[in-house]
Amino acid sequence: DAGITQSPRHKVTETGTPVTLRCHQTENHRYMYWYRQDPGHGLRLIHYSYGVKDTDKxxxxxxxxxxxSKTEDFLLTLESATSSQTSVYFCAISSDYNSPLHFGNGTRLTVT
Amino acid sequence: EDKVVQSPLSLVVHEGDTVTLNCSYEVTNFRSLLWYKQEKKAPTFLFMLTSSGIEKKSGRLSSILDKKELFSILNITATQTGDSAIYLCAVEGLNTGNQFYFGTGTSLTVIP
Structure with a gap:
C-alpha cells in the first residue's frame, strides 16, 4: 500500500462546527487530492494540491x-459542517502526470 | 463539461462467466484513463491506459482504450466471487494541475 494515512477514520460532529481532516503521505508525491464519495455520485473532487502552498478547487x-504547508500533509477543513457534508472522504496522491492515483483508507464523517 | 459515464450500473453474474464493463468520457485535454476496483474500503489501482488500441492485461483482467471513440472497456474472464466489487473508471485531464474525473462505477456481483 502507498504510504497514505488519513485521520480520523471516523468522526461524528454537529451541524455548524468546524472539522479538519488530515492526510499524511510518506511517498514524497507532488500531487494530493481530496475526494468525497456518495451513493449515486461516485468520487467527486473537492480540492487538490500540486505543490506546497499550491492548491486549487x-x-x-x-x-x-x-x-x-508541507509536502507530506494536506488538510481539509469544513468551515461550518452541514448535514449535506455527511460522506466518506478520501485522500489520494499522485507522483506526476500520467501516474495513477493512490488512495488512503478514507474518513467516514457524519454531521448530525 | 467534463464527464465520465460507466455502464452498466450493476451486474450480477455466475462464477466462470465473462463480463465487459464500459466507460465513455468527454474530458478536456485527455491524458490517461484508469481503472480501479473498490471493495469495502479504498479504491485500488488496476490499469492505466494512455495510448489508443493498447491492451493492458493482468491475469484474468484486461482493458483497452479507444481514443478516437472516447471509450474504454474492462474485461474479466472466468469470474470468481472475489471479483465482486465496484469498478471505477477515471480519466486524467490537464488543467492547472492533474485532475481525475471519476464515473459512478459499475457494481459487479459474482454468485457461486
Missing amino acids: GEVSDGYSVSR
Whole structure:
C-alpha cells in the first residue's frame, strides 16, 4: 500500500462546527487530492494540491478549504459542517502526470 | 463539461462467466484513463491506459482504450466471487494541475 494515512477514520460532529481532516503521505508525491464519495455520485473532487502552498478547487469545493504547508500533509477543513457534508472522504496522491492515483483508507464523517 | 459515464450500473453474474464493463468520457485535454476496483474500503489501482488500441492485461483482467471513440472497456474472464466489487473508471485531464474525473462505477456481483 502507498504510504497514505488519513485521520480520523471516523468522526461524528454537529451541524455548524468546524472539522479538519488530515492526510499524511510518506511517498514524497507532488500531487494530493481530496475526494468525497456518495451513493449515486461516485468520487467527486473537492480540492487538490500540486505543490506546497499550491492548491486549487475541484467540482464540489463550496464549504471546504484546504491547506498544504508541507509536502507530506494536506488538510481539509469544513468551515461550518452541514448535514449535506455527511460522506466518506478520501485522500489520494499522485507522483506526476500520467501516474495513477493512490488512495488512503478514507474518513467516514457524519454531521448530525 | 467534463464527464465520465460507466455502464452498466450493476451486474450480477455466475462464477466462470465473462463480463465487459464500459466507460465513455468527454474530458478536456485527455491524458490517461484508469481503472480501479473498490471493495469495502479504498479504491485500488488496476490499469492505466494512455495510448489508443493498447491492451493492458493482468491475469484474468484486461482493458483497452479507444481514443478516437472516447471509450474504454474492462474485461474479466472466468469470474470468481472475489471479483465482486465496484469498478471505477477515471480519466486524467490537464488543467492547472492533474485532475481525475471519476464515473459512478459499475457494481459487479459474482454468485457461486
